Amino acid sequence: MRRLLLLVSGTAVAIVVVVAIRTHANPPVHHPPGRPSPTVRVALPPPSSAQRAYHSGVATGAVARTDYGAVQVRVTVTHGRIANVAALRLPHGNQMDVQLSKPAARVLESRVISAQSADVDMVSGATYTSEGYLSSLQSALDQLS
Amino acid sequence: MVIVAGPRRQPPPAAPAGAVSGAAAGVAAIMVAGAALVTATWWRAAPPSFGAGAALTDAGRLTGLLAGYVALLQVMLRIRLPVVERRLGTDSINQTHRLFGGYLIVLIVSHVTLITAGYARAAKSSVPQQVTTLVTSYPYILWAVIAASLLIGVAVSSLPVIRRRLLYEAWHGLHLLVYVALALAFFHQVTDGEHFRHQAVLRAAWTVLFAGVGAAVIVFRFLRPWYLSIRHRLVVGSVVHETPDIISIRIMGRNVHRLHARPGQYFRWRFLAPGAWYLAHPYSLSEEPGGRGFRITVRIAGRHTAMLAQVPAGTRVIAEGPCGGLVAEPSWAGPVTLIAGGIGITPLRALFATAPCAEHAITLVYRVHDPADIVFRAELERIAAQRIGTVHFLIGRRDDPRNDLSPASLTRLCPDLARSRVFICGPAGYAQAIRASLAAAGVPRSRVRSESFQM
Numbered sequence: 002m003r004r005l006l007l008l009v010s011g012t013a014v015a016i017v018v019v020v021a022i023r024t025h026a027n028p029p030v031h032h033p034p035g036r037p038s039p040t041v042r043v044a045l046p047p048p049s050s051a052q053r054a055y056h057s058g059v060a061t062g063a064v065a066r067t068d069y070g071a072v073q074v075r076v077t078v079t080h081g082r083i084a085n086v087a088a089l090r091l092p093h094g095n096q097m098d099v100q101l102s103k104p105a106a107r108v109l110e111s112r113v114i115s116a117q118s119a120d121v122d123m124v125s126g127a128t129y130t131s132e133g134y135l136s137s138l139q140s141a142l143d144q145l146s
Numbered sequence: 147m148v149i150v151a152g153p154r155r156q157p158p159p160a161a162p163a164g165a166v167s168g169a170a171a172g173v174a175a176i177m178v179a180g181a182a183l184v185t186a187t188w189w190r191a192a193p194p195s196f197g198a199g200a201a202l203t204d205a206g207r208l209t210g211l212l213a214g215y216v217a218l219l220q221v222m223l224r225i226r227l228p229v230v231e232r233r234l235g236t237d238s239i240n241q242t243h244r245l246f247g248g249y250l251i252v253l254i255v256s257h258v259t260l261i262t263a264g265y266a267r268a269a270k271s272s273v274p275q276q277v278t279t280l281v282t283s284y285p286y287i288l289w290a291v292i293a294a295s296l297l298i299g300v301a302v303s304s305l306p307v308i309r310r311r312l313l314y315e316a317w318h319g320l321h322l323l324v325y326v327a328l329a330l331a332f333f334h335q336v337t338d339g340e341h342f343r344h345q346a347v348l349r350a351a352w353t354v355l356f357a358g359v360g361a362a363v364i365v366f367r368f369l370r371p372w373y374l375s376i377r378h379r380l381v382v383g384s385v386v387h388e389t390p391d392i393i394s395i396r397i398m399g400r401n402v403h404r405l406h407a408r409p410g411q412y413f414r415w416r417f418l419a420p421g422a423w424y425l426a427h428p429y430s431l432s433e434e435p436g437g438r439g440f441r442i443t444v445r446i447a448g449r450h451t452a453m454l455a456q457v458p459a460g461t462r463v464i465a466e467g468p469c470g471g472l473v474a475e476p477s478w479a480g481p482v483t484l485i486a487g488g489i490g491i492t493p494l495r496a497l498f499a500t501a502p503c504a505e506h507a508i509t510l511v512y513r514v515h516d517p518a519d520i521v522f523r524a525e526l527e528r529i530a531a532q533r534i535g536t537v538h539f540l541i542g543r544r545d546d547p548r549n550d551l552s553p554a555s556l557t558r559l560c561p562d563l564a565r566s567r568v569f570i571c572g573p574a575g576y577a578q579a580i581r582a583s584l585a586a587a588g589v590p591r592s593r594v595r596s597e598s599f600q601m
Binding site: 004005008009012016017019020021023024068069100101127128129 | 185189193194195200201204209212248249252253265344345
């Protein structure tokens, strides 16, 4: 019994430590729904809209295949600026995929609008969705440039 | 005892017995390395969870992977791999199996709790809602729930307080459900497991691991014993009564030396006779294995053993083994002390005749409740005479002052105790009391090999 308690408490401590280290190494993004996150980090300085103006309109990106399923977005550009990005297809293989990919898509949309480009950081913890999302977005933007 | 120096039998080469704790450390190191590999898989193979409840979900995934791994270790400890049996010995395998059994249940309960809580937070749903979602909309989760219930049932049936009230047959039958549970649980691992669902290579590796362990069970627990029984034509030769309730069964066969059984070891014997064929019971070899067969000695203590007294000559016998770690080290040149309680004399009888030791330095202490319970008296005295060894018969119950097992009285019975290699076999409580006394008498644990039986 004593050995079992030792083993269990040792394992519990080890699990708490590795989960904490891993979460710390890849901090999750907390994003209040509906509002752009104030802590969005942008990989490149936002180019001036004069340099990188898009034609106004709506474009649907190519379907990006990820390990978790297909991702496809539609971008709306008004007055040369990316106004919104709608996620048409997101991974939905199971409940957990849906629970993960929707908030990730919202984070990505706010980053894209701030940066006015598809060249933004991926959402850690949802890298597959992010990759698919950004590559589909890039193909949509290519149609409007 | 009578002083006649006889030729000493040369025992077959054995694993260095001094390396018991070394072997245990090696096995422990392999187990820990496996757990580290599982943790590395968890770390690398899937991105960390995201959003609310992420830490709970991640911890839940890790406990799930570890539970799968520990379940496989449990099976591997139980398939009587000859090298594991010989190196670790039955008592230490049993202790580890009990420890891991409890550990496995803790891991499974943690896995279920953490995943449910993590997913519920991510989905902002209540725990009961989340349980319903998990069971109804994820593949094979219902199977996994059944598997977890079976494993918990088996663990509960193995708690000493419950086990004592169960027939061995009922308890054993329940334990076989473990295989059903592991098969059921496997499917949710590869279809829902975040680390296997998207990674064909890892999924294949995990599948091969499970299939390999399943194949090892079939080979080592079923095919090998049957094959050996047929190859060696193992049959009952004769049954004789040593005392009114202790019988010796001689099992005959061809080329039995090729089974590599060592004095002190045992097989799990299955007698293909009506009413006995579905059970395999462990009985020690009560004589050094010879060229034409084995002798086992059994105390009649229940329905099954009573049936063995009636088993006709020629009955086919299936032997699983050899098992057990009561094996002597061939290079040992110091004194040897054997301490038997009751029917625990059987493996020690074989070691008394064969264990290598210094000249005239083998001592056997044999305690029985009643003088009528002594078996092999003539044999033991003959061996003592040949090897110039000593036999002490202690008669009476354990609490009898004459049977004092204190360090002082053990040292008085065996003057060379502190330098001895010691073998113990007897009921669990007796073996434990002796081990405690030996530790107090300054015998290092690495020089004590002990096996016990529960009735």
